[in-house]
Amino acid sequence: MKKLLKKTKRTGTAAFAERELREAGLFDKDSDYNGMIGDAVLELMDVFSKQGHSGFSASLTRELFNQLSNWKPINPLKNPTVTKEYMVVDKEMWQSTKDSSVFSMNQGKSWYSIDVKPTLFEKILRWIHFHINNPLFKIGLISNNFRNWFWEKSHRNIKFDN
Numbered sequence: 001m002k003k004l005l006k007k008t009k010r011t012g013t014a015a016f017a018e019r020e021l022r023e024a025g026l027f028d029k030d031s032d033y034n035g036m037i038g039d040a041v042l043e044l045m046d047v048f049s050k051q052g053h054s055g056f057s058a059s060l061t062r063e064l065f066n067q068l069s070n071w072k073p074i075n076p077l078k079n080p081t082v083t084k085e086y087m088v089v090d091k092e093m094w095q096s097t098k099d100s101s102v103f104s105m106n107q108g109k110s111w112y113s114i115d116v117k118p119t120l121f122e123k124i125l126r127w128i129h130f131h132i133n134n135p136l137f138k139i140g141l142i143s144n145n146f147r148n149w150f151w152e153k154s155h156r157n158i159k160f161d162n
Contacts, residue, residue, distance in 0.1 A: 080111065
């Protein structure tokens, strides 16, 4: 691949970024992607530097860019069952197509995010839920209602506006 950037005299943030990237060896031919990662990051830094942000606008711009470049929504998530923004992973598991960290294990009746760190109580309940759903333990002694209760209690449900 050809180099994307022309040699220019950089100042400020872009100059700092270039020094750091060079020191890390990210422009070297033997680095990841033959040095293209350094070029790609420096190109973004050049654009960001030329925009002339103040401290506050720079912070907002970085935060929004980070969210969007990681495919994370910046607007409140609406119920995927209502908006039809989900895909069926298997019979029981559905996944939001707007936020890939959001799942439903009961065909859209409730949703939870894997990005939310579970409490100790939720971890214990998840462990129990896993074991009572294990085929070796399915001998008819545990009802589906009981299994579903454990699932609901071990995952904090997302509250939607719609």
